[in-house]
Amino acid sequence: MKLSALCKAANIAPGGAAGVADINVTGFAIDHRKVAPGTVFGAFRGAKFNGEDFIPAAIEAGAVAVVAAPDAKVEGAVHFADAEPRRLFARLAAPFFTPVPETLVAITGTNGKTSTAELTRQLWHMAGQRAASIGTLGVTTSGESVSTGLTTPDNVTFQANLTGLAREGVTHVAYEASSHGLSQYRIEGPRVSAGAFTNLSRDHLDYHATMEEYFAAKMRLFDEVVVDGGTAVIWADDAWSGKAIEHAKARGLKLFTVGTKGEDIRLLGRTPGGLGQKLEIDYLGQTRTIDLPLIGGYQAANALVAAGLVLATGGDANGTFDAMKWLGTVRGRIERAAISPAGAPIYIDYAHTPDALEAAIAALRPHVAGRLIAVFGAGGDRDQGKRPEMGRIASEGADVAIVTDDNPRGEDPAAIRAMVLAGMGEGAREIGDRRAAIGEAIAEARAGDVVLIAGKGHEQGQIIGSGETMRVLPFDDVTVAREMAGTLGGK
């Protein structure tokens, strides 16, 4: 594709550079090691590196244009200059990455992005659409799931994935917009019909200075990313929902609110059952009952937001609400892994924030006749302030709380556990080795008890060390829970 055609399609002036018309563009890269002849290179100032340092090497490798800050030094290639080069790069790349699926929706919020994206995909699939989700679980279609390593992949991977999916015939994609992804313009480019906000609570305060800054990063979804005239689907029951609604209104988006305070899908009642729950909702003045085969108030919220996204993008109401009774468990989100020898169910959940841990405990509480035994930890090289809060929530909410390791990364695991334990009352237990901690919880469980293993969900490894010494030791909570239950005589 000619660079001039890209500029025209993206409505970008190439800054008076001569010869743009004749330049052939063969691809886009943000890492100079991926530059080939004909590539447009995005040189960004990052947390670890200054991409501008690699401009000469990128040009040497054949970059024909460089998107970078105005004061970057670009010699021997066209310089697309902008104070926000990541955004300009995404816009310039968008016409290159075609086709794209017709219907794109993005989900932001501290917790519930993966679940909502995946449940949206399932609802579309059941409505006969070719659908995919992109997020923490990777790129998921009805046939397979391929990991990308990040929740929100970099912009080139993201746009290339969308084109790949469209070529396979996928027309509908729901994807997660993490705050890192939003603040780094990783998901900019294609046309996004609707955005959803699930909730906001403490996380990532190592990356964002304050909760307000963290919220502002998320609100770029409504302020800038969703297309003019698109829809904002908002979970209305969160403390930050009112502010999210203000952003959507200020931008002139259509509002679709969901929850007990929702105006579009109003949750009237929720009754937990054995393996699921009954939801009573009001939609357009009509009361409906939904048999949701997932447990927990949090998963009810995510399923209803997913339904909101489907309806906001043209889905049929009767079909969508009916299909909710067939929704499948999202991998690692209140997923039942095994039954202990004494008959206690063992659930795996991805709760790695205080609010999520509270939600996971609340999800299981109605199913506990005896004691709730929780095994949990906090990740290394991440927000430290959340650790004692997680400790407090586990010791208040669970009957037995065992602190263990969860991806210590570059930190001393014992020091992380000590910070978690600082928030816990008497009786807190500490077993660093995750396998041993899971084993102890399962061995201890009696009939009527429920075991919760929180923090790693779908993850397949324990990350130990950082930089050159980083190792990922294979570890899967579901497998370990089954092995431990099996060894002890459960199933």
Ligand SMILES: CC(=O)N[C@H]1[C@@H](OP(=O)(O)OP(=O)(O)OC[C@H]2O[C@@H](n3ccc(=O)[nH]c3=O)[C@H](O)[C@@H]2O)O[C@H](CO)[C@@H](O)[C@@H]1O[C@H](C)C(=O)N[C@@H](C)C(=O)N[C@H](CCC(=O)O)C(=O)O
């Ligand atoms: C803090 C953060 O988000 N970092 C991500 C970000 O880095 P950055 O833009 O700051 O880049 P950098 O590494 O400083 O490098 C600057 C630029 O130089 C380029 N470069 C760098 C080295 C080189 O040799 N050549 C070269 O061209 C890089 O490609 C980059 O464009 O962009 C990189 C390229 O896409 C990511 O790999 C990197 O993710 C790191 C590994 C990471 O751990 N990110 C986590 C925190 C993250 O993003 N998590 C979120 C949220 C999770 C959640 O949902 O809670 C996620 O979306 O996954």
Ligand SMILES: Nc1ncnc2c1ncn2[C@@H]1O[C@H](COP(=O)(O)OP(=O)(O)OP(=O)(O)O)[C@@H](O)[C@H]1O
């Ligand atoms: N709507 C919700 N409200 C409160 N907690 C939730 C909600 N949805 C999920 N959770 C909790 O958060 C955990 C992670 O859920 P999920 O993976 O869907 O969120 P996420 O936003 O994608 O997380 P991440 O930022 O790590 O990608 C769940 O296992 C659960 O404990």
Ligand SMILES: N[C@H](CCC[C@H](N)C(=O)O)C(=O)O
């Ligand atoms: N997207 C989150 C995942 C955390 C998962 C948890 N197991 C941990 O390692 O803290 C993060 O990178 O902060």
Ligand SMILES: [Mg+2]
């Ligand atoms: Mg996620």
